[in-house]
Amino acid sequence: REAVRRWMLSDVPVGCSLSGGLDSSTIVGLLGEMNYSHLKTYSLGFSGQGEAEWDELSLARQVAARWGTEHQEIILEPEELLNDLLQMVWHLDEPYGGGLPSWYVFRLMSKDVKVGLTGSGGDELFGNYGKFLDFERSPLLQATLQYPLMRKAGQSLPPWAWSAWRNAVGKLPDQMLGGRRPRLLELDQFFRVPFGHLYYANQIYFSDRTKREMVFNGAARELDGTALYLQRLCDEAATSDARDKIAYVDFQTQLPEEFLLMTDRFSMAHSLEARVPFLDNKMVELMFRIPSSVRTRPDNLKYLLKKAVADLLPEDIMRARKQGFVIPIKLWLRGPLRPLAERLLSPARLQEQGIFRPTFYGRYVKPHLEEQADYTWQVWAALMFQLWHVVFIEQKAQAAPSYQWKDLAA
Template sequence: MCGIHGIYRFDGLSVEPRMLSSMGDRIRHRGPDDEGSHVDGPCGIGMRRLSIIDLAGGHQPLSNADGTLWLVCNGEIYNFRELRSELQGKGYRFKTGSDSEVLLHLYDAEGDDFVLRLNGMFDFALWDARRRRLLIGRDRLGVKPLYVLQDWQRLAFASEAKALLALPGVSAELNREVVADYLHLGYVAAPGCIFKGIRKLPPATLLAVEDGEVREWRYWRLPEEIVSDLSESQWIERVQVQLDESVRMQMVSDVPIGAFLSGGVDSSAVVGLMARHSEQPIRTYAIGFSGGEAEALYNELPYARQVAKLFATNHREIVVQPDVVALLPKLLWHMDEPLSDTAFITTYLVSAFAREDVKVILSGVGGDELFGGYRRYLGGHYARRYRRWPGWLRRMASYAARRLPTDRHSGLLNNLRLAKGFMASAEMSSDERYRSYLQVLSRRHVSALLLEESAAGPSDSLARAFAAAGNEDELNRMFAVDAETQLPDDLLLLTDKMSMAVSLECRVPLLDHQLVELAAAMPAAIKVRDGRLKHLLKASLADLLPDEILNRKKRGFGTPMGAWLKRELAPLLKRLLAADVVQARGLFNQGVVNRLIADHQANRIDGTDILLAMMNLEIWSRIFLDRRDPADVAEELKSYVA
């Protein structure tokens, strides 16, 4: 696990080594153990290394025997031993025990198609000196991020956008074309980026520069064909085998390893399968909240303790309170881009906690997308039932639902929030209904919120994802959209950035691409049955986990931020979105901002996500646009709530 960066100059001039050093310095946290670079005329590549496998011999950049191929790679290749053995059988000689070295020889043997042989999470840069060709790429699901900057003079890349800001002539400017999409979804989807002039390389994508020409292409997509001739018991057997193999493969490490444990189905399954393959107790880490009803709804520690006891893990817990506000500037600096998902706070806190003991952690991220774990996946199921009601009854229900109070941080009001959201979307097409569940703020309301219509821009990442999702199976179509948008650009991005902020490697065995392909071929009726989310996955885990874990009520891995914004953090909200601040930025209509705050405070809407999206954009702007130190901004924010 590392951070990579590099430059290719179109003018043929030699890359200056100090430029690579400056880029690497910005992402030192990703690899505090080692650094290295290689310059060959117009191309220079570099890396910061977090040593996980072959601690002594895995220095990068790596090269082949005659120095014609050079590589930097961030991530882990889980099937490297099998590939290494195969390549040695073909006569290739290895200099190190590093998993990354297989990329060099596999590229030499098979060309660009070598990526199809890799099982892992990665981004890489490979310099082919023979062809004077640079090849960069990203793993299938987008577990590891890669940012690209291209102008008339150069193409540069890095694992984090801030490394590109170290280059001469590059300054932090707001990309106004993605602001509307950000406010709509709460994150910036690839290839978009919040920084003007920088973009994210999409998942499963390769980019080559040769003879001054840039070519980019997709090398893998989710399979669309549904396999309908297998029984449920056959699906269960296949899922059990692949789950076990995915976890086993991702436990390879030369340093201590642990697991995040929330007590939910996904993290509990990972821990249970890890315990099968370990002679020592698994180290597990959980996070909880103290306080009132809102905090209690997000506190999963009792479930985590139950699972830890079941598998006799070496279990540790951390309890946090709303003073996490002081962390926001630091975390947004690490994130590079603002977002509304409060899971980035909890992920950072539990990552820092785990890093006291281990260097590698396994997470259950991805299980909800693969196997139908989100409530939004039930929209079609309930919409079909709802449409059987008489028209007059539907009209009355819709009228009443619009007047329901809503608050996700209260048990009763959260149920009313879900009912209200469903009633508002029940008559929509499946795509638009799903958009209504995913959105932070509707596109219509985003247009009202933004001062300049031009700021809305043409970007609509969900529309692009729906257009590319050709699957007629409604549930798997939703999964395909998630795999193009929220999964890589929200969940996986925050997982990478927040774990790497503390130099912790986070692995996601539920997103092993073979398991993903298996899940994508599974009929919706088996994934989710009669309103039971994750039906097939739960059936597959029945011999591993108890019923009270398999069938417990789902709770997201976030914070009770909405409640805090009404209480302890209300002064922060009001100050960050005050008239003078909003006017100075010149983005938002103050009247709309005031209505959103008032409606959230009065429980007319649950405005947690959109309010946090605007607040985090302002904090991000102070750090990157105003060029202020995150610590200085943190002191300012603390003064607001003192």
Template sequence: MCGICGIVCYDESIRVNQELVERMMLGIKHRGPDDCGLYVKKIVGLGHTRLSIIDLKGGRQPIFNEDQSMCIVFNGEIYNYLELRNDLVQKGHIFGTRSDTEVILHLYEDKGERCVEYLRGMFAFAIWDSKARSLFLARDRLGIKPLYYDLRPKSLAFSSELKSLLEIGMSSRELNLVAADHYFTLNYTIGPQTAIQGIEKLMPGHTLLMREPGIRLNEYWDFAEVAELGDPFDACYSKMKELIEEAVRIRLMSEVPLGAFLSGGVDSSVIVGIMTMLTGKPVKTFTVGYENAEADSELKYAKKVAKHFDCEHHEFILKPKNFMDIIKKVVWHLDEPIAEYAAVPLLLLSELAKQHVTVMLSGEGADEIFAGYPIYRYMNQIELYRRAPERLRKAFEKCIAGPLLRNKREGKYLDWLSTSLEERYLGNGSYLTARMKNRLYSEDFFASVNTSEPYDAIGKYYRKIPNRDAIGKMLYLDTKTWLPEDLLIKADKMTMAAAIELRVPFLDHKLVEYAASLPAGMKVRNFESKYIFKRYAEELLPRDIVYRPKKGFPVPVKKWLRQELNTTAQELLLDKRTRERGLLNSKYIESMLNQHIAGKEDFSKNIWNLLVFEIWMRTFIDGDL
């Protein structure tokens, strides 16, 4: 796991210099504290910061091919690199290292742009071909590893992190208003846009080839066309089990110590169980709890799982003071405005884990491929409700639902009953409805953005899967948006901030494709989420761990914003500097704060969204680094 960056400039009057690349490398130094390397020649410069995991002595980058005409910088892990290497050796390729990085380079020589189709792992890499004068960028299928780029008429700069691109001054620190609208609506931005005007993300499952005079983008992987299986339950169960255990096994490859994040929920507990089964050794596990917030803490469940598998268990207790003290650091590392509470405990837990291990496994992705979130059941039930005769629905909404729901979440739940899935479900992070947006935005901001744009951006994913059932549509959408734009950004940036490599077995692309082929009835049955997955979990875990309500790494922000953190929130959100941005209605924000503090309504998610955005603005737009 590393950081990569670089720049190519086809303007012959300009030469890329070493100082420029070194400035970019400074912005990603935390991703690779073990070593660094760079290559600068005429129109190209490539930089790399290394966290050593495999081939500790020989894997220094950039790495070159036999005749030095191509070189690569790479971030990630390729789990099938040994098989690929053997095939390439038989074809006559000569290797100078034992690293997976060099395998990718020779595979590119052999297969060209299609090399990515053979890779099983997580990756973002850049290959410079001096003979063709071309730059090839690639990102893994699910978007586990990030890659940003800034394209100009005759140049392109790229990096693992957005802040690295800001170091060289190609981009102005200008807010992308469309992306800001995405953020307020969804709690994250939808790629390829970022919140900085001019900087984009290379999308998951995509490659980019730059040759003078322009670029070509290519989507090399998607699972929209995966057909539903007609196999019996037992056959599906056996194949799923095989793929899950294989996904964990290949991710145990390492020359440094490994561990696992353990929330005490079913996903992370299954990972720990499989690791124990495969290694026969106690797994180093790490979990977080919260001071004076027992209802939100999962320490007792994590302890139970750790004891069940005889783990070497570690705990961290997060206090409200720690929470606000570290939020600026969290926002700086995230690069993008992402309203994800769990980023804070994840960073602190990663710093604790770094004292013991360098590689961690976690349960990200299981909910998105096996339908683990309760919202999927709720939305599916609304779909069934909407099939009822219209006159019955109108009577129900007028006499029962209206009085009960009209004032809940600003009428959000009532709106759901009258809108299609494509209109009401914008992803797991979605929170701000059109009605709420109209109150939150200032008149100028509301007028400057097309407030239906987030719906249009989401709509392109729904249009790819018109014939799937409601569960299948939501899982596809979340795997293409919420997962790479929120959860995986958080997971990558917070662990890399502590120089930890995070591996996510449930997002092995073969497992993702297979899960997509399972019928909805194997995922949600009799109001039970992740049905087939939990049947497998029963083989490894106590039933009370498998079937307890889902929490994840919960954070008691609702409580803290009413008590310890309410003064901080008010001071920041009602500050003159915040109000003078002219984006939001400060009177509405003050009303939200007052209602939340008084316990009249739970606006914790909205308040957190606004807090993160203002801190992000001060960090990345105002430059208060």
């Protein structure tokens, strides 16, 4: 409550992003409890066929109704996203495909207020991410993080032993492995960098080995291993608590380098100051003095937060599964965004560009577009890189583009 109160101090109007998730709903609930008058909230949703899976407007509306906020909504259509993509890329200033709904919520907010509160940081403090589930569900990961001798035992095996292992795994039939072949082939990496390897493999789209062997061409294949970098961060964390090690890595990487960067640049693009009460310094210090086993539980990852705000929020919010503030990219890539993907990720373009292997199209893009496999985020990451390349390398843009992707020469 004190953190939210501190971050509400302002000489200009303040509003709240309300995605319908637990974190942003918590902020609105706390402000409602403190009787802030004329509280303004802003949400985004989708109306197309099959898009209900990504739409949390019904939850956001419950929170807005519970506290009587002045609530506004925007319904995003894929055509509008297409029109704005190049401007988003320019303001981000680097290849990144996350957080796009925030662009539209911030734009809507900026018409009424100059400061906007968001729920960023709640996941990192209270542990509701896939990586925490991986930890809770993987005795092997727990053991390698908590018992260094197990990790050293795997590291002590000679190279020839791992080579023999990979040869054996390579000869086993697919039906026996049940899709686990890539993981088994990289078992040596697991013991060398257990945290980096598992964290990395489950939270990103391409493993280091996949990037070298199947994604990138030429010098791009020589990129430093991300798994090793993450392992070093994990090892330097000044805690023996495995969950806090995960949180430490989050606070060093994904939170500042992705979420906060996106929040800052998208909000500033609309002359809006975004604030993040969950990351109030006193709040963070307090949370990390509380044992992780109290903050989060295997069967209730945001246990402490839910317990603290249970009387402020509708029951549907407390029971809802973790959604994330995302758009229906899986569907839109197969529909309105398909021409863009086919053009910017075509084998001919990739061959000429020389960064991605031309086979990337047949390996990832074509199977996804034709609904033979789900490579949503692999294709989307590559597509956003291509848009960044168009804006900054090919067009050498010095200002936000006034043109749209369809205006570019084929």
